Amino acid sequence: TQLLEQSPQFLSIQEGENLTVYCNSSSVFSSLQWYRQEPGEGPVLLVTVVTGGEVKKLKRLTFQFGDARKDSSLHITAAQPGDTGLYLCAGKLNRDDKIIFGKGTRLHILP
Amino acid sequence: EAGVAQSPRYKIIEKRQSVAFWCNPISGHATLYWYQQILGQGPKLLIQFQNNGVVDDSQLPKDRFSAERLKGVDSTLKIQPAKLEDSAVYLCASSFTSGTGTYEQYFGPGTRLTVT
Numbered sequence: 001t002q003l004l005e006q007s008p009q010f011l012s013i014q015e016g017e018n019l020t021v022y023c024n025s026s027s028v029f030s031s032l033q034w035y036r037q038e039p040g041e042g043p044v045l046l047v048t049v050v051t052g053g054e055v056k057k058l059k060r061l062t063f064q065f066g067d068a069r070k071d072s073s074l075h076i077t078a079a080q081p082g083d084t085g086l087y088l089c090a091g092k093l094n095r096d097d098k099i100i101f102g103k104g105t106r107l108h109i110l111p
Numbered sequence: 112e113a114g115v116a117q118s119p120r121y122k123i124i125e126k127r128q129s130v131a132f133w134c135n136p137i138s139g140h141a142t143l144y145w146y147q148q149i150l151g152q153g154p155k156l157l158i159q160f161q162n163n164g165v166v167d168d169s170q171l172p173k174d175r176f177s178a179e180r181l182k183g184v185d186s187t188l189k190i191q192p193a194k195l196e197d198s199a200v201y202l203c204a205s206s207f208t209s210g211t212g213t214y215e216q217y218f219g220p221g222t223r224l225t226v227t
Binding site for chain 2: 041088101
């Protein structure tokens with residue numbers, strides 16, 4: 001059983017379009033993170049959210065942590081080919097727990 | 112600032128052979144992690160070190176996997192003997208442990224292992 005479910009698994013869209021990917025769980029997380037991983041590289045941290053309802057923006061990327069701290073979303077505005085990659089959500093159930101990763105959403109932006 | 116270094120980048124071995132991976136974390140990072148990422152999956156934590164002590168190895172298959180972090184800096188992960196299902200990317204990460212509970216892990220590029 002996957003503790004963090006990410007959807008969709010794959011997404012291919014045209015440059016300039018907007019998109020949202022999701023990370024859902026039936027468990028409450030103390031914090032959630034989003035990473036981007038490019039082929040042949042390790043994941044790179046994009047953001048950490050810790051407060052229910054929290055919204056963080058990173059240029060064209062907007063991250064939201066659900067009010068109940070069970071889910072999160074990543075919205076990309078005006079997607080660019082450089083946004084292509086595997087987007088992973090990861091979280092901790094409790095502060096001192098190990099990090100649990102979802103399977104990721106593989107995003108491909110077509111020029 | 113130099114990132115997390117891993118070697119080798121690629122390794123192909125036959126089943127039942129042994130293999131070892133090396134990781135050099137970012138200078139000053141007390142916490143070091145080894146993850147296994149099977150194709151199509153997210154990374155799974157194998158072992159976490161705090162300095163040279165093991166914090167969590169609950170998901171490490173101890174009958175065939177071992178890891179050490181001598182002197183609290185570099186670390187090696189060994190598989191002996193390897194099985195076909197060990198084919199994966201092995202990622203090393205490190206973090207500067209903070210007391211606030213927030214954390215940032217920096218990942219190395221990984222070692223892609225193929226077991227034939």
